[in-house]
Amino acid sequence: MNNPKERKILEGIISGDEVVIKAFYKKNYNYIRGYILQNSGEEEDAEDVFQDALVVMYQKLKSDTLDINVSIRTYFYAICKNIWRSRLRKKRKLIFDSELILVNEESEQYIIEDIEKKEREQVYRKYFLRLSDACKEVLSLVFAGNNMKEIARITGYAEGYARKKKFECKKSLLDNIEKDPMYQELKIISEKES
């Protein structure tokens, strides 16, 4: 990856540069959207896949395991397509027709195995971000390792109330996650594997 333009994009993504990310988003979203709508997906699927693929790329960049010898676009599109095919397979709608779903196997083979592992994480994050602001605040503090005394102090809640709030938020989060059909599928698959 010696191309300075591509370097800049990767650096922008890892540092969370909104201008760079927005430009990347605008430039590539329509292609992915077209691909997913053409392959039995909905508008909402397209947005999820696009963002989740960017998250996968971000995590790879951060952990320094991104080693690509193709253009960012080629690599990114391959992630998107693999995520979508994995989800479609779970929806049991996938028609295995290499002509229908345009693929470039070569650039994809080293991405596929990661996708499945990441899928469940994406579900967790999706529903966490849909919680109320109050829930997000309390749970963020919990996940950051604060004890209840500290959480009560930071939020200004009484400790008893903070405990109750934490429980309710977490319960509703877990309930929502489990209602997601995609999560159900993942669970079944991973139970079969184990």
Next chain:
Amino acid sequence: MERTQELFEKIEGYLTQTLSKEEVLAFEKEMAEDSELKRELEKQRELHKVLSDKDTLDFKEKLQKISAEIKKEQSRSNTYFSYWKIAASIIIILGVGTLLWNNLNKTNNFSDLYASYYKPYPVEDVTRGDTTNEWEEIVKNYSEGNYDSVISKLEKTNSFITSERIRLYLGNSYLNTGKEREALLQFEMISDASRYRETANWYRALTHLKLGETNKSLEILKEIINYNGIYKEKAMQLKAELSEL
């Protein structure tokens, strides 16, 4: 398993290692007998692990924000205006031509691919017996890229559309003014037996590509390759590039 506050606090205590030694032993014993409890613990362990990665969460949240911004911008911008912007940029891209393409990175976007393969159907230097001034004007406008005037002329006077070559001109004019569906119609009206059929197919394939309808485009490209004519090589190249996307 019913989710209670008590259960959650026990699980969290176990995960954060704040239970006493006795409590840990008791809890582990309980789990050994209750697979549902064990599963709940693993679920929460994973939940904690995933959601404690604040950077990734923030990144995902940022993406949602950016997406919302883009949607807002798009609904604000006048569609008519952007339609002309697109038409104008295609014409500019065509004008700047191949020189620029060599310098650009290989891009795998349909419209880029379209632009790199598309060339307006050339005007043939044939003198026609029934040449009229008006006809000459149409051809001249076409060759100079005044596609709007070609369209308005031909749409007004249907009698001009007497040959299949004219359909190619008209189709190409539509294609250059953002009227892809109309263009397709013209190309499709050229009959199978015509000597312009292969050319028409080539432009059909490009039109579908421009519309992002790659499956159709590929179908037609295969037909062209099988036909084994002058567009075979181009069709094979385009098919290969398209399959790489």
